[in-house]
Amino acid sequence: MAELLPPRSATDLFGDPIESQPLWFKAASFLRPDFEPESYIADLRSFVPLESLAAELRAHLAALKAELVDLINRDYADFVSLSTRLVDVDSAVARMRAPLAEFRDKVAAFHAVVDSSLANLCSGLRQRAEASAAREILELLLDTFHVVSKVEKLIKELPTTASDLSTADMASIDSSAPNSENALQHIESGANLRETQSILLERIASEMNRLKFYIANAKNLPFIENMEKRIQNATLLLDDSLGHCFVDSLEHRDANAIYNCLRAYAAIDDTSAAENHFRTTIVSPLVQKIIPYSHLQVAGGGSSDGLQEDYQQIMQCIEKDCKFILEISSTANSGLHVFDFLANSILKEVLFALQKGKPGAFSPGRPTEFLRNYKSSLGFLTFLEGYCPSRSAVSRFRSEAVYVDFMKQWNVGVYFSLRFQEIAGALDSALMVTAITTTENLHDSHGKHQKLTLKQSITLMESLRSCWSDDVLVLSYSDKFLRLSLQLLSRYSSWLSSGLAARKARSANSNSTPNTEWAKSAHIEDFIYVIHDVNFLVCELSGDYLRHVLQLLKSCSAEVLDLVKQSVLEAGKSLEDLLPPVMDTMIEAIVEKSVEDLRQLKGITATYRMTNKLPVRHSPYVSAILRPLKAFLDGERVSYLTVDARNELLHGATERITNRYYELASDLVSVARKTESSLLRLRQGAQRRVGASSDALDNNISDTEKICMQLFLDIQEYGRNLAAIGIKAVDIPAYRSLWQCVAPEDKQTQIVF
Template sequence: MATDLHPPLPRSATDLFGDPIDDAHPLWLNPSKFSDPEFDPESYISDLRTFVPFDTLRSELRSHLGALKHELVELINRDYADFVSLSTKLVDVDGVVVRMRAPLLEIKEKILSFRGSVDSSLAALQSRLKQRAQANEAREVLELLLDTFHVVSKVEKLIKELPTVPADWPGSNINSAEKGQISNGISLQHAENGTNLRETQSMLLERIASEMNRLKFYIAHAQVYLAPSLQNMPFIENMVKRIQNASLLLDTSLGHCFIDGLEHKDASVIYNCLRAYAATDNTNSAEEIFRSTIVAPFIQKVIPHGLSVTVGGSTGDDLEQDYERIKQHIEDDCKFLLEISSTENSGLHVFSFLANSILKEVLSAIQKGKPGAFSPGRPTEFLKNYKSSLSFLEYLEGHCPSRSAFAKLREEPVYIEFMKQWNTGVYFSLRFQEIAGSLDSALTTTTLVPSPNLENSQSLVLKQSISLMDCLRSCWRDDVLLLSCSDKFLRLFLQLLSRYSNWLSAGLSARKAGNAAATSGSEWATSASPDDFLYPLFTYQVEDAICSMAGRLLCPIIHDLNNLVEEVRSDYLDHVLGLLKSCSSEVLDLVKQSILQGSDSLKVLQTPVINSIVEALVEKSVEDLRQIKGITATFRMTNKPLPVRHSPYVSGVLRPLKHFLEGKQAARYLTTEHREELLQGTASEITRRYYELASDLVSVARKTETSLQKIRLGAQRRAGASSDVSDNNISDTDKICMQLFLDIQEYGRNLALLGVDATSMPAYRSLWQCVAPSERQNTISF
């Protein structure tokens, strides 16, 4: 606070006569930030310019620059003596540099000399370390070779304990006693002690296999460490020959022992042999021995091939009975081995006897003995064999002890190759042509063909509809459907419905347009006359010839559409969902929606069919309605009194509709809802046409009456006669309206007899108001 009461003191004596320097800076200018290492002039200025004008900022910075220059001058003036003497102290600088360079060069030479000695010592040390590493590696290789030599010697010693001639093994004529005599002391001792010779041999083979596995480990490591030049040493070459001989003897002995165990179904021997094969990673040999020794003989009997003679084999390409016999042989001859190989925690899961022994032999036998079984050219036989094969695969998969074994079986090359033999794509193509071609043939006929069984009104009537339903059912029949192609059969189902819908829609459109050549297949709708289109119901004497009258079958079409929709939405849908019950709920929902949408495409066709009937009935009724024009001629320029009864044409207006509804086909094929829909639609459309004709007639009559009245008045004025001649007479227009009024009353009564409430129809109310007397305009009664 004291600084605010006193002015600032001069900083030096030189300030007394100089310009005053103002140290006060605005608050927004902080000179201390200029010395900050992270100071950024551009960002600093851009920040200040947001609230400080540029001129003010420039002025303040220039003022600060002047203050800094002034401060620099003050510093020089304050220490001027030292500043002047600074240059006088820099004397003989070059000499000082020369004196300092000599010791520096000497130090550099010493450092280089020391570095050279260190590098030589380091190179010598690295050389000794490399020699040591090589010696260690050579020692490891030597130890590895010695271990290999000991293992080979051990294997050869163990092999000597086995029979040395093939005649000692199963299949020879030497009995078990002779085998014991030619065996060495250990085998003979075991035989004398009552130990099973095969089991002892299998145990010994398993031990040898374990040592061979160890030997393979040594060989693999020796190939890594051993230089190529050393691999040709006599010791190593001799070792390789000994290993090869030992491996060959082991494979031969193990194969004979395994065959012996299989023939005698000795579980212990088989178990030991399988462990030996697994130890040497030679599972293929065991699978091949089992296939050729056990599987191939009975497969050859079931499915003979090559030059073999059929022994109880089935004829033809049918595989169902063959698979049953194969299953029985598997239960009798193979199950014991499958159970041994699936023993828990035995390590025998590496074997795949199901695929590489059984399925491989079955596939080979079918390809050689019954190649026609895979041919889709005969769809029925192909499907039967395919399903039998899937059942056989399920049987094989049932022997898998775990999910991993099940997955492994399906990933085996033999399994994949077996499935590739069945060309389901070609099979579906043939079925598609068969099913779709059947429907297409039925729809390309020029007439609608009714079924011979017309008495059963609950069944389909038209052969085209029956063909559609048969095709739809064929898509999901047991003797047609392949579950692997279920998506294709679902698409075929939808295509069949679309084909039928398009066929029916095209026929109705062609008839409405009156163009017989509009589309191919619409001849059934365009070839019939209007009478045939509506009235097969009264011509009972020609009812037997109904097949030739395509237009007479619109009612059966509605009936068939109803039955098709009901069938697809009920039993058909349940059957399809039952076949696909193994699928997920999402898939089943999609299938259900697809089938329901397909049935909707049939359901929407009912309205166009009904509209076609309505249009035909209206056209027949309008023929009688056109007689309304004769009313004008009846009362125009005549002295006929007011009419008291309706015109004769009224009775014929609704006659086509009445006869149609009372006919046999309508009673048989139309439901109550459809009858009501057709009745109301036809009555409304006839009434609308009635109103148009009557309205035009009354309008023309009134215009004519007005014109005639003007002519009469003009003539009377010219003649000077009185104008009250016919004031009390009834005009012709009134008579016409009265006649129309009587007619529409009768028309309303006829509608009521058919069950139609005329008062609820807007067209009838308009017709009433058009012709009714003024006092009865608001009250409709007849």
């Protein structure tokens, strides 16, 4: 059972029991293997006084002693009998030590024997590995020696077994009769000699390839270093003999010999030599006849920098004189795919000839010729790619260094910059004029309207079409030409919007700028052309123009085509948004002219004030209110407006004119009533002072009534004039308000005129 703790004192309500250890004293720390008294005391003395620590240690020591005494008392009998059982312990230990020492000596002797055997075994294995490596090196050296000797022997046999036909022999063969049997025998003998020589050279090349493998695995050996000169001589002789045989086979179009020579070049991994031989032997003479590039030929010639005809001739020569080796090198399972005669022989020679003979063909300073040459070059590359047997071959052809160098010669970026300045500059010059200009002939030979009427609009359309014309567009730069097209449309829209804003906010002392002066000085009829051109441009952008652009970009993905379509349509929408401001400008101009005549109604007050005259007919100014609108609608240029635009202008103008009419008439009636009320009060006051009767005044018609009667006659005539041009006056809210303002009480409910 656990020992019960003594009761706490009255003053120790929340503390630990009196006999318990403090929290900072951990007795278990003394049992740890890494316990150090100095560090333990140093850790505790920072927050525990040394007197308290000493007291706790003494208390702990007393507790340990008490526990030891308890343990001895508990097992006292066993403790006392322990000494009686430990009799003659030393002798027993001595008896046990002897066999253990003997066993240890035997184990040590066996361990020594095993170590000796293991050392002998490792030494034997090491010697065996060294002997095996030495044997391999010796066999490698012997194989190398045998291969070098074999190559030298084959090379020595080469002139006797398959000697080249000399130039003199070939001349004697050519001078002989072509139909003679002797000549045919010589030709067959020459072909057999070339084929035999090529077969032997292929065998030598195979041995040389094996020799290279041996040398790569036996580097820095004295034996190999001593044979290095022999190997170099053999290599030079092989290269020279193989080169002569390959050139001779090319000149005679010996397919079998060419095939064997190419296999020999592939075996010694020297494809560049074969490609260079083909270039200098076959390609270079053909190209130099078409594009002379030697100093004398260039100085004496005066050919232009056009490349289309040159490429046509080069392609014919390739089809006639180079196709045979391209077919040989692309033979299936021949291992000749390592050769790239298209790039490293044909294209390399063509590029060299162009750089030396026609450097001006690459100059973008003449954009038209540059583009023509560039497209011809792309067509030539496409022609060469037609000889590639697979897609991977096309990719490999395009990754060749000479292909990349050829494409770098065409600085399309500079070409685009020049085209940008040319196209954008033409539109900018057209928009910088201070007056709007129309074309000389607004009708064609059949009397119909031309598509566009303003020179600015025509220039814009020409610029937009130039961006996507065959003689300007570079398909790889189609994104930049699309951006240029959108910039042109934005520039034209900005020109229109800034001009309209300047016309609306114009003042007598405002400073005019070249971009807005045209709108301030333009006649109202000129804006008909603006509306017509904007409508046509919007229709063209969403129709034929957009279809043409999408047709050119049909090779792009559906996502790209959708983005292009959206961008063009958005540009057309921004242009279409200018139609309401243009229409508003025309309507406002017509209204301003009509208001000049409307202001004459102020004279009605002077006509009927202080008189007994009554109105019997409408005022003369009424007939002139709609005269500017009629004159505008009767003009020849209105035919350029669509029916909807004409109706929009007609309704918009009549509504605004009627609104102004109502404003002026209501102000006139209001002023007249206020004046009459003031005069009436003055008269009544004067009559009361003199004692006169006001019955006579009550029976007279007031000036305000006379004015309203005249205005009523006027608006009736105005309503008839509106009906004459196809407008129902009752449909205009301002007219109804005007009728309610001036009509008699018995005619307020129904508008009839």
